[in-house]
């Protein structure tokens with residue numbers, strides 16, 4: 001078993017690494033498909049790899065954010081006074097910020113196949129509602145027992161455990177309602193049903209709920225293997241990134257084969273996301289993360305750095321990102337926003 005001191009020593013020895021010090025460096029890339037160019041600088045990119053690095057990801061996020069925030073806020077509102085407290089609790093966590101990665105993946109995948117921002121927004125916010133619900137429940141004393149999330153006291157600390165559980169449940173149920181009710185009528189009903197099916201599966205025993213159950217089962221247990229860990233995180237973490245991308249692509253009109261290719265991409269970047277998360281847990285501060293640092297150590301959790309070592313974990317995360325990006329080659333320029341998000345996943349600071 002790794003002691004906290006051993007892990008911290010490992011961390012100090014690794015602070016010079018390019019991975020930890022790398023930044024989300026984004027320069028504007030002028031493309032008719034994307035209007036998020038911040039200034040006049042135009043980079044003539046030689047190939048997809050360069051274009052993906054040059055893509056203005058920050059601008060892309062900023063341009064999509066207002067539509068998302070507006071729809072998310074509306075999803076927490078009710079004009080029935082008896083619901084004031086639970087609605088406040090939902091709003092507190094949903095509007096607390098966060099990277100909004102899952103909605104952005106959904107929008108990018110939808111646009112990649114010709115869908116619009118408006119086509120994707122209801123599903124995109126449903127994904128963020130599911131994600132936020134999973135964070136609220138994950139933070140409960142009976143689960144990971146945390147008191148800080150997105151830089152604020154956790155939901156149960158502010159509203160109490162009972163309301164926090166119910167606010168999570170309400171958001172889960174509401175996610176289906178939002179997709180069914182608010183997806184534009186121009187999107188074929190068959191695609192909407194496919195999306196609802198994806199969301200349902202993603203929450204279930206072979207999704208977040210099952211991944212979390214196995215994660216809790218393995219806590220403090222000896223002999224957890226890399227295979228066990230990969231199973232946990234394929235379901236607990238990667239499944240929601242997979243749903244985001246597959247649902248977005250479905251809404252945009254991707255074929256079954258195209259969705260399958262994107263699914264492989266999503267699972268790769270989803271696992272890389274978790275490895276990066278495990279690394280940040282021991283290399284970043286509580287202030288940087290907006291949640292309690294070194295939490296995995298405290299709970300004696302199996303993590304990638306614990307099983308593989310810090311350097312190997314970084315190598316594995318980058319290998320997964322490279323593999324994911326290779327899968328996207330057939331899509332050419334259309335995949336650039338998703339490729340830029342894949343890079344962001346391993347270069348992020350929180």
Ligand code: GRG
Nearest residue numbers: 098099134135137138203208209212236237277
């Ligand atoms: C969905 C039915 C159902 C149950 C949920 C509690 C639970 C079961 C699952 C836990 C899932 C979980 C919390 C996985 C961790 C994934 C992860 C690394 C989250 C951090 O995501 P970020 O960094 O967070 O994108 P922000 O705050 O930026 O959105």
